Amino acid sequence: MFIFLDKIFFDQEQNFTVLTKIKDHQPWTVLYISIFYFTSISIGALFFLGIQNVSKSGWSVIIHPIMEEISSFIPYGGGMILIILLLNTMDIVHIFHWMDADLYNPISLKYDEIIANKRIFLNIPFFLIRSIIYVLGCSFFYLNIKNISCSLYISHSLNDYKKLYFRSIIFVIFFSIISIFMTWDWIMSLNPHWFSTLFSWYVLSSFIITGISTITIVSIYLHKNGYFPLFSESHLHDLSKYLFSGSLLWTYLWFSQFLLYWYGNIPEEITYFIKREEIYNSIHFWMLIPNFLIPFFGLISSKSKSNYKIVFSLSLILLIGHYIDIYNLIAPDIHEGIKFCVFEIIGSLLIIGGFFIYILFSNFNKRKLNSSEGNPFFQESKNYKYPHI
Incomplete structure (x- = not known):
């Protein structure tokens, strides 16, 4: 009888501990996901803007202010990510498993040889230094590009345009490098036993798509409300082509990673897919529907690309x-x-998404949407007409 009661109390205590553990960390996790998501939108928009400046694309010049303001969340989102990382280092939040000091101690029962062998890269001081470089670097380029763009609006100077061009080149190179380490640190290091050589490119493609999607949504919204009359079906058509090609790029990288791992059938590699299949019922397959199939069939027609x-x-x-x-x-x-908890996801999205929208539209109130007039390609963009529309 006593043994039976002890077992009941032990099971209840164990269940309570598990539930407490989940309750302690799940809100932080969904909050971290939302912060990373909206920060990636801003970074993707800035990267897309940098590509437009470097390639001297004329069609997109009138949309540059939209891209710049969507990028305005970078310092805030990056700062919140740094706060969560600091809370991890102080053992208040436990999102990054490898930060447990016992994993590196050969005497400890928690000792993990694989993680210990990665100590040169996965150590807290170096990790924080890298993260600070990512946030400060992207914030610096956002502020610098935006300031030069504002100066160009006033001066109409060719020298200011050259500054914008060369600063964008430096940013594209900078981000092409740090995006690799950023995704390793902020996502892939959550599971130090798993790695993928395609992972950084895969996440970068997601940055670009979410950035362009947000640029498109904001542009259409402002245009329909009469605040952005220069935006036309021709500009929409070109944005749609980027959405279409971006979704194909993402799908190609998704399939390349999955195909190589499935064909190799190496346990430490396929555990990535097996874990997700067990927890979320093969969600990595189902998400092909919104990320590939619907955009593919929805945007394959030229007429659809210019339909608001x-x-x-x-x-x-x-x-x-x-x-x-x-x-x-x-x-x-x-x-x-x-x-998967819907209420916590919606709550975190409302909190961070609301802050993101507040920052975005408060900046729009302080700035004219035709502030790209000083750009030498402004008239080309203003009069841009896609031939088949």
Whole structure:
């Protein structure tokens, strides 16, 4: 009888401990996912802007202020990520498993040889230094590019345009390098036993798609409300082509990673897919629907690419699909994987998303949407007409 009662109390205590552990870390996890998601949108928009400046694309010049203001969340999102990382180092939050000092101690029962062998890269001081470089670097280039762009609006100077051009080149090179380490640190290090050589490119493609989707949604919204009259179906058509090609790039990288791992069938590699299949019922396959199939068939027609309602809806679907992708990348690798809780996800999205929208539109109130007039290609962009529309 006593043994039976002891077992009941032990089971209840164990269940309570597990539940407490989940409750302690799940809100932080979904909050971290939302912060990373909205920060990636801003970074993707800035990277897309840098590409437009470097390639001297004339069609997109009138949309540059939209891209710059969407990028304005970078310092805030980056700062919040740094706070969560600091809370991890202080043992208040336990998202990054490898930060446990016992994993590196050969005497400890928790000793992990694989993680210990990565100590040169996975150590807290170096990790924080790298993260600070990512945040400060992206924030610096955002502020610098925006300031030069504002100066160009006033001066109409060719020298200012050259500064914008060369600063964008430096940023594209800088981000092409740090994006590799950023995704390793902020996502892939959540599971130090697993690695992928395609992972950084895969996440970068998601950055670009979510950035362009947000640029498209904001542009359509402002245009429909009469604040952005220069935006036309021709500009929408070109943005739609980027959405279409971006979704194909993401799918290609998704398939390349999956195909190589499935064909190799190496346990330490396929555990990435097996874990997600067990926790979320093969969510890594289902998310192909919003991220590939719907955009593919929805944007394959040239007429669809210039339809405001269709492109707006598909951009929104892509944003939802890539949130699921980010969630799928992060959540399963924290402890034994957190359960999918709709209320916590919606709450974190409302908090961080609301802050993101507030920053975005408060900046629009302080700035004219025709502030790219000083750009030498402004008239080309203003009069841009896609031939088949």
